[in-house]
Amino acid sequence: xxxxxxxxxxxxxxxxxxxxxxxxxxxxxxxxxxxxxxxxxxxxxxxxxxxxxxxxxxxxxxxxxxxxxxxxxxxxxxxxxxxxxxxxxxxxxxxxxxxxxxxxxxxxxxxxxxxxxxxxxxxxxxxxxxxxxxxxxxxxxxxxxxxxxxxxxxxxxxxxxxxxxxxxxxxxxxxxxxxxxxxxxxxxxxxxxxxxxxxxxxxxxxxxxxxxxxxxxxxxxxxxxxxxxxxxxxxxxxxxxxxxxxxxxxxxxxxxxxxxxxxxxxxxxxxxxxxxxxxxxxxxxxxxxxxxxxxxxxxxxxxxxxxxxxxxxxxxxxxxxxxxxxxxxxxxxxxxxxxxxxxxxxxxxxxxxxxxxxxxxxxxxxxxxxxxxxxxxxxxxxxxxxxxxxxxxx
Amino acid sequence: xxxxxxxxxxxxxxxxxxxxxxxxxxxxxxxxxxxxxxxxxxxxxxxxxxxxxxxxxxxxxxxxxxxxxxxxxxxxxxxxxxxxxxxxxxxxxxxxxxxxxxxxxxxxxxxxxxxxxxxxxxxxxxxxxxxxxxxxxxxxxxxxxxxxxxxxxxxxxxxxxxxxxxxxxxxxxxxxxxxxxxxxxxxxxxxxxxxxxxxxxxxxxxxxxxxxxxxxxxxxxxxxxxxxxxxxxxxxxxxxxxxxxxxxxxxxxxxxxxxxxxxxxxxxxxxxxxxxxxxxxxxxxxxxxxxxxxxxxxxxxxxxxxxxxxxxxxxxxxxxxxxxxxxxxxxxxxxxxxxxxxxxxxxxxxxxxxxxxxxxxxxxxxxxxxxxxxxxxxxxxxxxxxxxxxxxxxxxxxxxxxxxxxxxxxxxxxxxxxxxxxxxxxxxxxxxxxxxxxxxxxxxxxxxxxxxxxxxxxxxxxxxxxxxxxxxxxxxxxxxxxxxxxxxxxxxxxxxxxxxxxxxxxxxxxxxxxxxxxxxxxxxxxxxxxxxxxxxxxxxxxxxxxxxxxxxxx
Numbered sequence: 034x035x036x037x038x039x040x041x042x043x044x045x046x047x048x049x050x051x052x053x054x055x056x057x058x059x060x061x062x063x064x065x066x067x068x069x070x071x072x073x074x075x076x077x078x079x080x081x082x083x084x085x086x087x088x089x090x091x092x093x094x095x096x097x098x099x100x101x102x103x104x105x106x107x108x109x110x111x112x113x114x115x116x117x118x119x120x121x122x123x124x125x126x127x128x129x130x131x132x133x134x135x136x137x138x139x140x141x142x143x144x145x146x147x148x149x150x151x152x153x154x155x156x157x158x159x160x161x162x163x164x165x166x167x168x169x170x171x172x173x174x175x176x177x178x179x180x181x182x183x184x185x186x187x188x189x190x191x192x193x194x195x196x197x198x199x200x201x202x203x204x205x206x207x208x209x210x211x212x213x214x215x216x217x218x219x220x221x222x223x224x225x226x227x228x229x230x231x232x233x234x235x236x237x238x239x240x241x242x243x244x245x246x247x248x249x250x251x252x253x254x255x256x257x258x259x260x261x262x263x264x265x266x267x268x269x270x271x272x273x274x275x276x277x278x279x280x281x282x283x284x285x286x287x288x289x290x291x292x293x294x295x296x297x298x299x300x301x302x303x304x305x306x307x308x309x310x311x312x313x314x315x316x317x318x319x320x321x322x323x324x325x326x327x328x329x330x331x332x333x334x335x336x337x338x339x340x341x342x343x344x345x346x347x348x349x350x351x352x353x354x355x356x357x358x359x360x361x362x363x364x365x366x367x368x369x370x371x372x373x374x375x376x377x378x379x380x381x382x383x384x385x386x387x388x389x390x391x392x393x394x395x396x397x398x399x400x401x402x403x404x405x406x407x408x409x410x411x412x413x414x415x416x417x418x419x420x421x422x423x424x425x426x427x
Numbered sequence: 428x429x430x431x432x433x434x435x436x437x438x439x440x441x442x443x444x445x446x447x448x449x450x451x452x453x454x455x456x457x458x459x460x461x462x463x464x465x466x467x468x469x470x471x472x473x474x475x476x477x478x479x480x481x482x483x484x485x486x487x488x489x490x491x492x493x494x495x496x497x498x499x500x501x502x503x504x505x506x507x508x509x510x511x512x513x514x515x516x517x518x519x520x521x522x523x524x525x526x527x528x529x530x531x532x533x534x535x536x537x538x539x540x541x542x543x544x545x546x547x548x549x550x551x552x553x554x555x556x557x558x559x560x561x562x563x564x565x566x567x568x569x570x571x572x573x574x575x576x577x578x579x580x581x582x583x584x585x586x587x588x589x590x591x592x593x594x595x596x597x598x599x600x601x602x603x604x605x606x607x608x609x610x611x612x613x614x615x616x617x618x619x620x621x622x623x624x625x626x627x628x629x630x631x632x633x634x635x636x637x638x639x640x641x642x643x644x645x646x647x648x649x650x651x652x653x654x655x656x657x658x659x660x661x662x663x664x665x666x667x668x669x670x671x672x673x674x675x676x677x678x679x680x681x682x683x684x685x686x687x688x689x690x691x692x693x694x695x696x697x698x699x700x701x702x703x704x705x706x707x708x709x710x711x712x713x714x715x716x717x718x719x720x721x722x723x724x725x726x727x728x729x730x731x732x733x734x735x736x737x738x739x740x741x742x743x744x745x746x747x748x749x750x751x752x753x754x755x756x757x758x759x760x761x762x763x764x765x766x767x768x769x770x771x772x773x774x775x776x777x778x779x780x781x782x783x784x785x786x787x788x789x790x791x792x793x794x795x796x797x798x799x800x801x802x803x804x805x806x807x808x809x810x811x812x813x814x815x816x817x818x819x820x821x822x823x824x825x826x827x828x829x830x831x832x833x834x835x836x837x838x839x840x841x842x843x844x845x846x847x848x849x850x851x852x853x854x855x856x857x858x859x860x861x862x863x864x865x866x867x868x869x870x871x872x873x874x875x876x877x878x879x880x881x882x883x884x885x886x887x888x889x890x891x892x893x894x895x896x897x898x899x900x901x902x903x904x905x906x907x908x909x910x911x912x913x914x915x916x917x918x919x920x921x922x923x924x925x926x927x928x929x930x931x932x933x934x935x936x937x938x939x940x941x942x943x944x945x946x947x948x949x950x951x952x953x954x955x956x957x958x959x960x961x962x963x964x965x966x967x968x969x970x971x972x973x974x975x976x977x978x979x980x981x
Contacts, residue, residue, distance in 0.1 A: 108846045110760075110767035136717040136770045154766070162721070177721040209714070210768060210843055366833060371842050371858050385694060385835045386714035 073418040080414020083407040090404060094222040103203075103213035105220040106372040111151035113211035115140060116392045117204060120194040122184050126171060130196065133182055135389035139166055139175060146201035205396050208379070209386050214393065217374035218400050224286065224375045225356045225404055228293065232355035235294045236348050240301025245332045247302065248309025259306065266299045270358060274367055285370040289359055297355060304347045308340035342419035349412030353405045360401055376401045475979050476684040477961055480696040480708035484663050484689055486864075489643045490625040491564045494572035496883060496970060499625075500687060500709070501666055503971045505547075505651040506628040507674075509538050509557070509607070510619055514965035514976040519623060523552070523652065523675075524607070533614025533923050538607040545673040546631050547656035554601035556629045561599045563635070564626055566591065573626035575901055576885070579920070580618060582610040613921035616928060620886035623969075628652075654680045654975045664689055681963075681978035700956050706979075707957040707964070709972070713769055713836050716954065724956065731953045732968040733883035734781050734892065735773075737829075737844070737946040740876050742906035745824065750816035752943035753799070755877070757809035758851035759844055762802045765949050768843045769836060773949035775802045778940040779882070779896075780889045780932075781950040783968065786925045791889055791933070798940045806851040813852055821853030830859050831879040832866040840948075841879055870904050877946070880904070883970050889932045890920060896939045907944040 064072065074080055098105065114134045121130035121142055129149060132140045141149040152173060156165040162178035174185040183191040200206055205215040247258040273292040281288055312318060313336065321331050337344075362368035363377030371378065376397040383393035485498035490506050511522035521527075524538040544552040564571040565578075565588045577584040582598030598610030611618060621627070631650040638648040646667075649657040654674050659667035668685040671677065688705065690696040696708040697715060701724075711719065711726065719726045745751050761775035774782075777800040782792040799808065810820060818824040827848060831841040838860065845856040861869065869875055884891040893916050894900050898908040912935055919931035955972075957964050963976040 106846060108843060110763045110843060113767050136714075137721070138767075151767075159720075180721065182721055209839060210846075366860070371838065372845065382839075385712055385839075387694070388697075389714045389718060 070415075070418045074414050077410075077414040077417065079410045080417075083410030083414070086403065086407040087411065090222055090407070091226055094219055094226055097219035098216050098223070101204075101213060101216045101219070103216045105212065105217050105374045107212065109207065109211040111138075111211065112140060112148050112203075113207055113209055114138070114386065114390050114393075115148060115200060115203065115207045116390060117200050117206040119146065119198050119200055121196045121198060122192045122194040123196060124173075124184060124192060125186055127168065130198075131184055133175065133184070133194065135386075137164060137175065137177060137182060139173070139184065141168075142198070144198075146198040148200065148202040206390075206392055208382060208393050209390070212372075212374075214379075214396055217379055218376070218397055220374040221376035221379055221397060222400060222404065224369060224373070225359065225401075227286075228289065228355050228359040229352045229408075231290050231293055232297055232352050233348060235298050236301040236351055237344075238298075239294075240298035241305050241337060241344065243298065244302035244305025244307075245309050245337060248306035249313050249328060249332055249336060251310070251313075255306070259303075262299045262302055265296050268296075270296060271362065271365075271367070274362055278367060285368075286373070289362060289368055293355060293358070297351070300351060301344070301347055304343055305337075305340060308343055309336050312336045312339055346412060346416040346419060349408060349415055353408035353412070356404060356408070357401070475682045476686075477682060477706040477974075477977070477979060478686040478688055478704070479974075480690045480699065480705050481687050482689070482691055482693055482696065482708070482710050487643060488649075488666075489630070489640075490628040491560060491569060491630055492571050494626075499970065500972045501668075502625045502628070503653070504655045504668060504685065504974050505649070505653045505657060505671075506625060506630075507653040508625065508628045509622050512623060512965075512967050512969075512971065512973065514963065514973045517965070517967045519619060523629070527619075533616075534611050536609045536611070536618065537602070538609070540605040540607065541675050542605065544652070544675055546650050546652055547671045547673055548631075548634075548650050549673055550631075550633070551604075552629065552631075552652055553604040554607040555604070556631065557607050558599055558601050559632045560629045561627075562587070562594070562597070563630065565597070571626065573624065573885075576621055576624055576626045580611055580613075580615050580621065582612055614923040615920065616923060616925050617886060617888040617890065620888055624885050655682075655685060658684070676975075680975060682974055685974055697956070700958070706961045707955060709955050711954045711956060713839075716770060719956070723959070725959050727955050727957050727964075727966070729953045729955075729966045730783065730968050731883065731951045731970060732781055732783055732887060733881060733951040733970065734776055734779055735881040735948045735951055736776070736779070737948070738870060738875070738878045738880045738905050739943075739945055740873060740878075740905065741908075741944050742873060743876060745816070745818075746876060748816050749942050750812050751818075752946075754809045754812040754816065754852060755848065756798075756800055756943050756946050757805045757812060758848050759946055759948065760804035760847050761948055763804075763847070764840055764843055768839050773951060776947040776949050778936055778947060779945065780892045780936055781884075784887065784889055786929045789926075789929065791929060795933075796937065796940070798943070804847060804851050809851050810853070813854075818854075824852075824854045826855045826857050828857050828859065828876040830861065830866065830869075830875050830877070832863045833860050837879050844946075873904075873906060880945070881951070883951075885969070887969060889936070890916075893919070893932060893935055893939075896944055905944045907939070907942065909938060909942065912938045 114136055115132065119132045119142060121132055123130050128144070130142045130144060131152070132142050134140060139152040141152055143149060152166045152168055154164060155167045155172070158164070162176065164175040164177065166173040166175065176183055176185055176191060179191070181194075183193055186192050203213050203215065205218065208214055208217065243258065247255045270292060273296055274288055277288045277291050309332075318331060318335055321335055326334070359368060359375065360377035360380070363375040364381045366381065369375035369378050379397035380394055383390070383397070387394055479500075481497065481500060483497040485493060485495045485501070487493045487495070488498050488501050490502050507522045509522055509524040509527075510519050512518065513520045523540055523544060525541045527536055527538045529536055540554055546552050561577065563569050564574060565584055567588065574588060578588055583593065583596035584598070586593045587597045600608045602608050629652060634642045634648045634650045638645070642648045644660065644662070646657040646660050649660070651657065651671070652674070654671060654676070655668040656671040657666065658669040659665070666687040668687070670680050670683050674680060690699065690708070693708065693710045694712040694715070696705065697712055699705045700708055707725070716726070739746050739752050739755065741747055741752070765773040765775065777797045778795060780791060782790060784791045813819070813821060813824070829841060829845050829848070831837045841858060845858050848854060849856050870878055870880065882892060882895060895902050896905070896907045896912060897903060897916055898910070898913050915931050915935035915938065919928045919935060922928035922931055953966055953970060955966065960980050961977060962980055963978055965973045965976065967973070
């Protein structure tokens with residue numbers, strides 16, 4: 034074997050040029066835990082989108098109802114059940130167009146999609162299946178002997194609804210009582226977000242304190258506090274709402290808020306208690322105790338901050354379920370009292386007209402979906418970002 | 428009877444709707460849905476068997492006890508009284524009684540029962556059964572809801588009700604097995620109409636003795652005397668009726684089996700109807716009426732002798748002031764409610780008695796005043812009336828509590844009215860709702876301010892409405908009291924000459940309408956769905972649905 038053999042020339046090892054040395058070893062700037070979380074959260078496009086969506090909804094819900102120009106309760110009954118997207122018929126005797134709603138009301142619409150009025154019905158010939166209307170002194174006929182119902186021109190010919198236009202008076206249409214669905218949806222989002230805030234506050238305050246005290250104190254205190262939690266969590270929330278409604282004498286938003294705030298913190302309390310139990314045996318807690326820190330200070334400075342990950346994840350999962358509970362309670366009629374608009378009551382109101390006007394259900398249902406998805410995506414993103422097991426150094 | 432569903436409203440013309448009601452099921456039609464169901468044989472069969480959907484479970488099906496309109500389809504098809512209604516034109520015709528005589532003074536009615544009448548268990552039915560049934564209703568322990576249909580008219584009924592030993596004084600007696608005699612307190616021209624009400628139907632003593640108040644819960648013990656008898660009872664789910672071979676006119680009953688299926692949501696029932704699973708349903712969801720009208724769906728509109736209104740608590744301030752009640756009446760836009768909210772073209776109501784009753788061609792409602800009310804709201808007059816009552820522009824007026832019972836269409840109507848009262852009067856309105864049973868208890872206890880209500884006639888006579896405002900009447904839930912009115916109603920009840928009675932009743936109605944004890948909204952019609960292959964179903968203006976003459980065609 035030849036001892037003088039050198040490295041093959043093509044291996045690629047070569048000395049570092051002296052000028053580049055400093056830059057290559059320059060230390061990466063250190064990141065705190067929360068910077069780290071934020072970095073990983075940013076990587077999740079869905080979570081980011083969900084967060085942006087929530088911000089947008091919040092802004093719309095707070096500012097929107099005053100911008101639409103309608104109140105959530107004002108009724109324009111003559112323009113009820115008009116969808117956002119109109120199929121219009123053009124008649125030779127008028128510049129305006131006509132929309133026939135699912136209940137055979139004829140609505141006059143300007144060429145740019147503004148609703149003018151409901152044309153007055155003067156008669157209904159059920160034998161020949163023909164309705165008559167009074168249009169500025171002239172008689173207008175609607176023929177419903179064939180599907181779809183159509184207006185008749187002066188020669189008696191059916192005029193098909195061929196032109197389409199967006200409803201520019203009511204962007205998302207009107208409900209069965211002639212209320213603006215856009216305003217009501219935004220109002221419903223406002224109530225959903227208010228419920229989210231209440232749920233978050235309750236969880237963050239009562240849940241953390243209760244669970245923290247229970248877990249840290251341990252012993253009999255823990256046992257008795259946790260049995261209270263068990264009792265509360267075995268009674269369905271629906272029952273609480275009904276009971277509170279009876280006690281208050283009236284339903285509405287208040288009873289939902291009271292029900293949520295009195296019982297909705299139990300899940301959080303359990304999570305925090307579990308965290309407190311495992312954290313209180315750790316060295317840093319022991320160290321804090323040896324230097325004389327009181328239980329309050331230990332909970333506040335050591336246990337809760339260290340349990341923040343699971344707490345945030347639980348909160349972001351509990352908030353959408355609170356929103357859903359409100360919508361559900363309102364849907365079954367024991368939540369928000371009419372005429373206040375909640376997404377749940379809007380869905381319920383739309384059920385009777387589902388076959389004729391499905392958009393009345395689809396719009397609030399879509400709003401609930403978007404809010405739920407947004408919260409869940411944010412929750413997922415936070416969980417991934419906070420979970421140390423999923424941590425990867427970039 | 429108390430009806431909780433103001434869903435079906437009057438068709439544009441009452442006469443026309445009557446026509447439709449009478450001939451609707453004869454409409455030749457071959458809609459895709461019903462055609463299909465016949466073709467593929469699902470659900471309905473070509474045999475004389477049908478399934479009909481009801482939406483509300485009645486509080487009971489004991490004819491002697493309930494006043495609940497939900498029980499009507501079951502009771503009127505399984506039982507029959509002395510008189511019944513024709514399924515051709517809705518006129519009163521002899522039922523279990525073949526004929527009757529009325530004494531000169533109009534005080535004694537003698538009924539001759541048909542020969543060979545039998546209960547559905549085969550045992551004979553005699554005049555003594557009618558006496559037993561009457562005494563049972565007049566026993567306080569029975570808790571009958573229609574006691575006043577006896578005590579107001581029959582000699583000794585009130586005394587017997589108060590003291591069960593006074594049985595000899597009761598004016599309902601069996602002369603022999605087939606002759607029944609009834610003595611009246613006053614000659615009541617519409618007494619025969621009252622006999623059409625199921626509180627006067629016979630019930631069998633043997634089964635009630637054997638089973639107590641459980642006799643209506645089992646098909647075997649539910650012994651009846653009508654065209655159909657009970658075959659199966661599945662509480663809250665269905666009632667199955669089969670033809671009663673012991674019925675006196677069984678030869679003319681064609682249906683072999685009727686299944687009344689309980690489907691709470693009319694829209695759910697509509698899906699079943701359109702898929703051919705059921706042959707008809709009692710109520711049509713308001714949102715689908717226009718669509719069903721445009722297709723040959725079997726939509727049946729029948730005239731109804733019923734009014735929808737809102738009770739006002741006349742005993743509670745500030746509603747004890749007639750001016751306040753007038754303001755509420757003026758602030759309501761009846762046309763909007765009828766045409767845009769409930770969307771089925773009813774007739775605006777300004778008084779309680781619906782049109783339809785006439786004496787010698789003179790219609791009760793002819794030439795009736797509108798009492799300053801109109802089809803649309805009159806906000807100025809309403810505010811003026813409220814100002815006169817001491818609340819200019821609604822200032823100082825306490826929050827109005829508007830209550831309704833849980834029902835989709837009533838909710839819509841109530842929300843619309845709340846908004847109208849708010850904008851037209853400048854007052855604040857709060858809405859609340861309860862389930863029917865709780866709700867009605869509160870109404871009867873006077874625990875309300877303004878509340879959704881309706882009244883359907885028990886017999887075809889204006890008195891069924893006018894008694895609602897008699898002082899201390901069991902059904903006077905608005906606590907209206909006016910001695911002059913009470914006097915006129917009593918006079919009208921005792922008046923033998925129908926023309927004079929009509930005049931007295933008109934005077935009475937004028938008095939009560941000018942005091943605005945309720946917010947009258949509209950006179951109703953009924954809408955139901957009956958598959959085109961099911962013919963001969965008849966719904967009377969009193970909202971009783973008869974299947975006696977119904978049959979299935981291929």
